[in-house]
Amino acid sequence: MRRANMSLMLRSLRSGDPRSRARLATETGLSKGTTSTLIADLVGLGLVREDERERTGAVGRPGTAIAIDGGRVFGVGMEINVDYLALTVVDLRGRTVHSAVAALDIASTPVSEVLDQLARLIEDAIRLARARGGQIVGIGIGAPGIVDLDSGSVRFAPNLGWHGVAVARELAARLGPAAPPIRLENDSKLGAVAEFSVRENQEIEDLLYLSADVGVGAGIVAGGRLMRGWSGFSGEVGHLPIGPQGVACPCGRTGCWELNVGLNAFLALAAEPGDVVHDRSVPLEERLRILRGRADSGDGRVLAALSAIATNLSIGLSVLVDVLNPRMIVLGGYFPSFSDFLIAPITAALEARRMDLGSSAILVGSKLGLTSAARGGAQLVLEDVFDDPTLASAV
Amino acid sequence: MRRANMSLMLRSLRSGDPRSRARLATETGLSKGTTSTLIADLVGLGLVREDERERTGAVGRPGTAIAIDGGRVFGVGMEINVDYLALTVVDLRGRTVHSAVAALDIASTPVSEVLDQLARLIEDAIRLARARGGQIVGIGIGAPGIVDLDSGSVRFAPNLGWHGVAVARELAARLGPAAPPIRLENDSKLGAVAEFSVRENQEIEDLLYLSADVGVGAGIVAGGRLMRGWSGFSGEVGHLPIGPQGVACPCGRTGCWELNVGLNAFLALAAEPGDVVHDRSVPLEERLRILRGRADSGDGRVLAALSAIATNLSIGLSVLVDVLNPRMIVLGGYFPSFSDFLIAPITAALEARRMDLGSSAILVGSKLGLTSAARGGAQLVLEDVFDDPTLASAV
Structure with a gap:
């Protein structure tokens, strides 16, 4: 119940400008007491912040404005493509904080080597997140083929020459127990998710x-x-x-x-x-x-x-x-x-x-060009935080 | 609010067996008092009934079982096809109570004559509903072409040779002010709705x-x-x-x-x-x-x-x-x-x-054969009753 209400509050903050606790209570239908508790919890998780400046132009007594923060909560998106690996790091507000594309002829590279390279790219992103005092809540990876969502494996990717590659399991083994959760999806579907979110x-x-x-x-x-x-x-x-x-x-x-x-x-x-x-x-x-x-x-x-x-x-x-x-x-x-x-x-x-x-x-x-699938991957895992804000650890 | 709760209750009754007021209250999360009032309202509209026999096999005190009724609440579905007009009358529980297919070469028949025939078929259905002491809550019509949902008109149906035919308005004019509301949709979409609902x-x-x-x-x-x-x-x-x-x-x-x-x-x-x-x-x-x-x-x-x-x-x-x-x-x-x-x-x-x-x-x-689009049309208008049970008039 608390998770569902935190999710409701975070999604409510995603759309629209920073606003007062009182207005958020009205919008969500929650009591003022519950609203204050939820916001304190979300602040503790580094997901929202209290704006220093007072709100102006509003009717009634101005209160401290609450805004989505998440500048230290990151989703990592990656794409395995025929000619390259792409990585992008997106924060909870949807801002891209880092992007990289590495040329690689995947069909002629052993699968284990591709997985090694992916793991190294992820480790770079983890270091980058730490240097910013933040955390990576998940890794969403796109692959050009048929993907099994539950196991996080590629069933068949004809242009990579891949059959039955357990991407999520292999990467988890390389990254160790502290690795963020990994999700795999078809690259075009991730691209569609990204393009849909940035449509004008x-x-x-x-x-x-x-x-x-x-x-x-x-x-x-x-x-x-x-x-x-x-x-x-x-x-x-x-x-x-x-x-x-x-x-x-x-x-x-x-x-x-x-x-x-x-x-x-x-x-x-x-x-x-x-x-x-x-x-x-x-x-x-x-x-x-x-x-x-x-x-x-x-x-x-x-x-x-x-x-x-x-x-x-x-x-x-x-x-x-x-x-x-x-x-x-x-x-x-x-x-x-x-x-x-x-x-x-x-x-x-x-x-x-x-x-x-x-x-x-x-x-x-x-x-978004060549990075759209990677961006969609990052959005996929960030969406999990909007569903369950407790996925972010306390800062 | 009352409408939304009536809808919640009616949908809840649609899935599963007849059951007691107490269980319905638990399932919907509504208070027992509210549940009883809603059920009384739904009974008054002829949408649910109290089962005579006591429930058996349940834990605790057996109560009168409440069941969806709707044996006098009908949706009419029709299909305008190249070679025929089809009509079907379905009650709220999804039972087909009447079906008819009339051969007609529509492309070589003047549009006004086709509309006359459709109006006559509807009048027959209205008489049939009255003879059963019931009411028709809506008419859903499928046409083979591009349909404008809002105006209920056919924009373009190449195989009928129809361009811009205001089906809903023309039929309403023929049927008079007491006619049930008319909705138009593409025939294949209605067929899909019907087939989806009867999938095993x-x-x-x-x-x-x-x-x-x-x-x-x-x-x-x-x-x-x-x-x-x-x-x-x-x-x-x-x-x-x-x-x-x-x-x-x-x-x-x-x-x-x-x-x-x-x-x-x-x-x-x-x-x-x-x-x-x-x-x-x-x-x-x-x-x-x-x-x-x-x-x-x-x-x-x-x-x-x-x-x-x-x-x-x-x-x-x-x-x-x-x-x-x-x-x-x-x-x-x-x-x-x-x-x-x-x-x-x-x-x-x-x-x-x-x-x-x-x-x-x-x-x-x-x-469902040739009647699937018509059946889907009936379901479309019956679904409106599940959304807003007050569309049924008191019996």
Whole structure:
């Protein structure tokens, strides 16, 4: 009961400005005495603070304003991708305090080594949190494939070549007993969670996020809720049979969509073999910057590649629009680097298929870029604190 | 507040057996006095009754058992389809008390005449309810197309040839001021609501319903909730670009899926022009019975048609499985008449594309058949009574 009331109070503080105990009591329906006790507890956990300055402009006697704090309560988000590992540290107010992307060709690296690197990145984040006098309440990790939520393991990630990797258990073993709890989720779903939380128009409840590295996946938010499917397998759109006919995919099927819209398809179209943009030891962000520069200077091959990607993207997006009717589609992964080359032709193609005004979707490039899945991972574990504030230890 | 508590009590009674006032008070957290008053109110509205017999087997003093009644509180559901109008009357306990299907070639009938016929069917239902000493609390109507919920109008229904038909307003004008409230929804979504409520395995939360008359549409239940999309346009799968290339569809696109899985495709494949099964003045159920008989007796043309339909269905269903990851797929419309010819080959095709155990979906034929959308419409308006029991007038 106390936990539920602390959760109610913390969520209430998340939306809106700092405000007095009296107003918080009215808003939550709790007594003034209970409200004061809960706020004292939340202050003790480092989750809220009393604002020094008096509130002004309010009717009645001004009181000390209570605000969400959480500047020392951190969620760590990570992404295991084909070409990189990403890490981001977010505080309880949603501010990113640290980000890192490390280039790594995961499919050709032994699994144990990838796990070692992940553990080292987490240890760095733990040190950073300690240096700020804070704590990490959890680690949310995204992986490009089918994930078992309960055990925190990757069941099948075709583009990593991973089958049955117990990520949470392996990392816990490396980090020791003091490690924060670890949660694993599909990367596109985490990306959708992150994009949904930073959307500008809060009235949008139906959002489709398309991740695009070597693999392509969708994260679906429907009616304001993440849609997982019965076994977390929803949004496996990279393997829809709308790609190049007859071409084999690592997933075991042929003709998968990601084979003509994924990163490898774009790179193959955009540059000769041997070109620096194919060198996986060069960070992906750097390679995308090079290609972006070429597009801006009118490189015919890059422009033709982007045109082909736009056409192929339109085919799959029109399927997703008909099935899901999203209000907003966010293009993630490598797409945002080329938004101004992709958005207009895709929007035109979707409009040409429109049956009714109500089927239009707003198409935008992600502002979170390659870090959106990691950010979503951090939000996932921070959300646990809003559900149960006692997960934060007393400061 | 009183309404909310009445709703809480009525919903509480919906699940589980008849039980005592004392137990209901415990379950709802309301005081015994409030519980007794609420039950008296609900009895007055004809929604619950006191069971004559004493409860047995319970610990403590046996009391009179309270049960949901509602045998005189009806919801009317209707479906406007390409080939027929369907009506069903369902009582508050979910029992169907009346059903009717009337053959009608709607695209070649003036809209006003269709509305006249709908009004007559509703008037019959109102008379039937009165004869049983009861009342109709609402009318839920499904239409095959894009529906505007707020105004109760059809925005675009390509297979009916309807653009902007104000169904609710037109029917209200025909029925007069005493008419029950009318709600309009997409037919496939209503079908999904109905199929979800009659599913045998209550643990299934993710269900895909495929309606199939001339048009094909999907109703999606995700995480136990109907997914509408931002403008109610989700599940427009009949117009996915996976049908016969280049063939024009009434929707304005070409190559739509319903052109090779819809009823017209099946009929064209299954029988020569001029055959009785093409005669739209013959009820659809009768025509399907004839074709089913031919399939059972080994008619090569019908069997080849069913084989082609199964193949074409597999293509679209594999797309929907990858996007939505449903636990169960219910084939509605004309499909259930041929379940044993369709389920096995489609299941095999989906299994061949399976990437992980977690992607398997259970495929079944609808048991509600052509009436599922109508049944869903009735449930929709009955649900309003569970939200606000005062919608039922005192008996």
